[in-house]
Amino acid sequence: xxxxxxxxxxxxxxxxxxxxxxxxxxxEIKSILRLTADMKAHSRRYRKSLDGKMMALIFEKPSLRTxxxxxxxxKQLGGDSLLLTPADINLGKRESVFDVAKNLERMVDxxxxxxxxxDICVSxxxxxxxxxxxxxxxxxxxxxxxxxxxxxxxxHKNLKNLKLSYIGDGNNVAHSLMLIAAKLGTTMFxxxxxxxxxxxxxxxxxxxxxxxxGATITWTADPTEAxxxxxxxxxxxxxxMGQEAELEARRQIxxxxxxxxxxxxxxxxxxxxxxxxxxHRGEEVTDEIIxxxxxxxxxxxxxxxxxQKAIMFELLRD
Ligand code: CP
Ligand code: NVA
Numbered sequence: 001x002x003x004x005x006x007x008x009x010x011x012x013x014x015x016x017x018x019x020x021x022x023x024x025x026x027x028e029i030k031s032i033l034r035l036t037a038d039m040k041a042h043s044r045r046y047r048k049s050l051d052g053k054m055m056a057l058i059f060e061k062p063s064l065r066t067x068x069x070x071x072x073x074x075k076q077l078g079g080d081s082l083l084l085t086p087a088d089i090n091l092g093k094r095e096s097v098f099d100v101a102k103n104l105e106r107m108v109d110x111x112x113x114x115x116x117x118x119d120i121c122v123s124x125x126x127x128x129x130x131x132x133x134x135x136x137x138x139x140x141x142x143x144x145x146x147x148x149x150x151x152x153x154x155x156h157k158n159l160k161n162l163k164l165s166y167i168g169d170g171n172n173v174a175h176s177l178m179l180i181a182a183k184l185g186t187t188m189f190x191x192x193x194x195x196x197x198x199x200x201x202x203x204x205x206x207x208x209x210x211x212x213x214g215a216t217i218t219w220t221a222d223p224t225e226a227x228x229x230x231x232x233x234x235x236x237x238x239x240x241m242g243q244e245a246e247l248e249a250r251r252q253i254x255x256x257x258x259x260x261x262x263x264x265x266x267x268x269x270x271x272x273x274x275x276x277x278x279x280h281r282g283e284e285v286t287d288e289i290i291x292x293x294x295x296x297x298x299x300x301x302x303x304x305x306x307x308q309k310a311i312m313f314e315l316l317r318d
Contacts, residue, residue, distance in 0.1 A: 013314040017125040019118075019134045021142045021179035022205060026213060029146070029183055035310040036150050036303070046077055046313065053079035053316050056104050057135070058113040060086055061241045065277060066135045066143070069304040070112050070312075077309055079316075082108075092120065101127035110316045116242055131315035133308075138172060138242065139199065143311065144276045145176035147303040149184060151296055152232060154303075155272060160185045160214065162231035165267070167191040167223050168257050168284050169250075170198035173236040173276050178202060178217055182209040190219045191226025193253055223257045227266040234274040235259045235284045251283065260286040264294075272296050 013032075017023060024032065039046055055074045059067060067083070074081045091100055097120055104111055105128045113121050113132060118139035125132035134142050149159070156162050164181055166174050170192040178198060181188040182205075190198060197203070197219060206217045220226055227233055238254040239247045257263075259273065273285070273295040281287050290297060 014317060015129075015131055016315055017132045018142055018311055018315065019121050019125055019132065020140050021145050021176050021183065022209075023142075024183075026183045029149075029180065032146060032307070032310050032314060033150055033153060035313065036146070036307045037153075039309050039313075040303075040306040043076060046309065048078040049313055050074065050077035050079040050316055053077070053109040054107075055079065055081040055312065055316075056084055056108045056111045057081050058084045058089070058091065058111060058115070059135075060091060060113075060115040061136065063114060063135070065301050065304050066112075066114060069308055070135065073305050073309040074312060076305075077313060079109075079312075091115070097123045098127050100124070105129045110312065133311060133315070136172060138240070139202075140176045140179075141172045141276065142176045142179075143304065143308050144173055145180040146311065147307040148177060148234070148274060148276070148300055149180050150307050151274070151300045151303050152272075154299070155296070156231060163187045163189065163229060164232050164234065165189040165191065165226045165230040166234045166236075167226050167259060167263070168235040168254060169238050169240070170196050171236060171240050173234075174198050175202045177234065178206040179209070182206040182215045182217055183213060185210075185213040185215045187216050188218070189226040189230070190217070191223045191257065192219070192221070193257070194221050195253065223263055224266055227263050230267040230271050232272040232274055233259055233264060233267055236276055237278070237280055238284050239280075254284065258284060258286065259289055261288055264289050270294070274300060277301055 057070055071081050101124050110131045112135045114135040116138055118137040121134050121137050164186050166177055210217050238250045273289050275297045279290055
């Protein structure tokens with residue numbers, strides 16, 4: 001488990017990190033998506049493919065889906081995992097990120113980290129000579145985006161011929177979705193209040209990628225414009241983990257962006273409703289939309305398992 005990351009041939013995914021959607025090229029994302037489909041269809045074929053590999057799962061924020069799908073996913077590939085919470089390692093306080101990286105690279109084969117600052121995730125990856133996977137930071141949620149775009153593909157074969165609309169807070173989930181839409185040539189609308197637009201650097205980068213792939217990434221403050229003729233409407237919580245003190249203010253700011261029957265009526269009749277979960281019913285989405293036949297939220301949750309198995313397989317295999 002030496003630090004071989006920098007010596008690897010660029011085209012190979014082995015020993016690479018997945019901290020941002022932008023870490024993978026369009027072709028690499030497409031190959032992960034093909035593998036995801038195969039793993040979902042033929043799970044048993046891969047049951048020894050990461051035999052004996054150990055993943056450390058660092059969680060500095062709560063989780064249902066990410067924790068469960070990484071734990072179950074590595075096990076289904078023949079490996080195992082151990083959970084490290086703040087009560088165990090207190091990252092950056094009990095011990096520096098550098099020291100944690102230098103310890104773990106000698107003990108495990110890969111690390112998944114869910115934390116606050118994206119710089120913590122980047123620093124861990126820089127110092128650990130083993131693959132690091134971002135399981136959510138304040139800036140990005142790249143595993144979610146992979147599972148979500150796979151879910152879209154399960155419903156629409158042609159990603160280039162649809163309108164994907166994200167409505168709500170310009171947050172980590174929106175950022176990763178914008179980047180993956182840009183990489184795959186999709187038309188995406190992002191409807192957020194002016195005060196909670198996506199990060200300008202991510203918006204610029206997504207548009208730069210879009211110029212090469214034929215995607216378009218449009219920001220608007222008008223939720224109806226975002227929803228109009230959409231093939232899928234995606235939303236996420238208005239108050240992400242770590243922003244709890246802003247809860248009341250955010251409820252006021254985002255009220256016009258609630259995905260409800262009226263807003264959803266502007267989309268195509270067979271539009272899908274998407275959400276990374278956990279949902280705050282009655283806030284960003286109403287029960288009648290999340291519980292409607294158009295909703296694919298639990299399919300997205302299940303697809304976290306398949307997509308992350310594909311990601312772990314590619315990064316950790318010998
Ligand atoms: N969507 C998602 O990442 O869920 P958890 O926060 O429960 O892991
Ligand atoms: N934007 C949310 C996503 C949760 C999966 C958060 O960061 O809390």
